[in-house]
Amino acid sequence: MRIQLRRVSYIAAALVFVIASEAVRQFLLERVIARCDADGGGARAISACSELIRRAPADSIAYYNRGNAYQDLGDRDRAIADYTKAIELFPFYAAAYNNRGNTYLSAGSYDKAIADFTRAIEVNPKHALAYSNRAWTYAQIGKPADGLPDVEKSLPLQPADARALNTRGHLFEALCRTDDAIADFRRSLAQDPDNQDSQEALKRLNASP
Numbered sequence: 207m208r209i210q211l212r213r214v215s216y217i218a219a220a221l222v223f224v225i226a227s228e229a230v231r232q233f234l235l236e237r238v239i240a241r242c243d244a245d246g247g248g249a250r251a252i253s254a255c256s257e258l259i260r261r262a263p264a265d266s267i268a269y270y271n272r273g274n275a276y277q278d279l280g281d282r283d284r285a286i287a288d289y290t291k292a293i294e295l296f297p298f299y300a301a302a303y304n305n306r307g308n309t310y311l312s313a314g315s316y317d318k319a320i321a322d323f324t325r326a327i328e329v330n331p332k333h334a335l336a337y338s339n340r341a342w343t344y345a346q347i348g349k350p351a352d353g354l355p356d357v358e359k360s361l362p363l364q365p366a367d368a369r370a371l372n373t374r375g376h377l378f379e380a381l382c383r384t385d386d387a388i389a390d391f392r393r394s395l396a397q398d399p400d401n402q403d404s405q406e407a408l409k410r411l412n413a414s415p
Contacts, residue, residue, distance in 0.1 A: 240254075241253075241254030241255075242254040242255040242257075242258050242268055242271050242272070243267075243271055248275060248278055248279055249275075249279070251271065251272070251274075251275040252272055252275045252276065252279075255268045255269075255271050255272035255275065256272065259272070264295055265295075266291075266292040266293075266295035266296040266299060266302075267292070269288045269289070269291045269292040269295065270288070270289065270292040270299065270301065270302050270305070272288045273285045273286075273287075273288030273289040273292065273302070273305065273306075273309075274305065276288060277305065277308070277309055282309050282312065282313050285305075285306075285309050286306055286309050286310070289302045289303075289305055289306035289309065290306065293306070298329050299329075300326040300327075300329040300330035300333050300336065301326070301333075303322045303323070303325045303326035303329065303336070304322065304323060304326040304333060304335055304336045304339060306322050307319045307320075307321075307322030307323040307326065307336070307339060307340075307343075308339060310322060311339065311342075311343055311346075316343055316346060316347050319339075319340075319343050320340055320343050320344075323336045323337075323339050323340035323343065324340065327340070332363055334360045334361075334363035334364040334367065334370070335360075335364075337356045337357065337359045337360035337363070338356065338357055338360040338361075338364075338367065338369060338370040338373055340353070340356045341353035341354070341356035341357035341360065341370075341373050341374070341377065342373045342376075344356070344377075345373065345376050345377055345380065348380075350376075350377040350380035350381050351381065353373070353377050354374070354377050354378075354381070357370055357373050357374045357377060358374075361374070366397050367397070368394045368395075368397035368398035368401055368404075369394075369398075369401075371390045371391075371393045371394035371397065371404075372390070372391065372394040372401060372403055372404045372407075374390045375387045375388075375389075375390035375391040375394060375404065375407060376407070378390060379407065379411070384411060387407070387411065388408065388411055388413045391404040391407045391408050391411075391413070392404075392408070392413075392415065395408075395415055
């Protein structure tokens with residue numbers, strides 16, 4: 207009888223150890239996920255996301271977040287590779303298309319950027335950033351008339367978006383609609399007083415903030 211009780215005690219202790227170990231593993235995993243999800247995590251986020259990918263190779267969000275971290279560090283090639291992998295795992299990942307488009311845009315690959323912003327919009331027709339980013343890309347390649355409809359779709363979705371207002375200001379300026387441009391640059395500054403691009407645009411147009 208005493209031996210049987212001792213065996214039960216060992217089993218109970220083993221169960222407690224297993225449960226405690228699983229709780230520790232879950233806690234550590236949640237910390238890894240939190241670091242991977244952190245905005246602007248830089249090298250720490252890359253390390254955490256790499257660990258998460260090792261544990262869950264099909265986690266598209268981990269690839270997306272690591273792509274964001276690489277982008278923050280200016281590593282475009284690795285950022286594009288991770289966004290591409292995230293899209294392979296989840297072909298309807300609008301944010302990954304948008305962010306890969308931003309990376310292409312920063313590299314001067316305008317056609318690829320437009321293609322990605324377009325795909326993001328196809329996947330999510332209410333993706334305000336994709337509209338405004340495509341509009342900005344059109345502004346960069348001298349096609350303001352093509353960009354204006356995009357930013358007009360973006361602003362109703364995010365009316366207080368300083369960057370979108372700044373983009374529309376540039377489009378209006380390129381289309382020689384100076385008064386409209388000044389109004390938008392001022393609206394942009396009202397939302398983000400530190401927006402240097404809008405400040406410089408108003409100086410260029412001889413207009414006060």
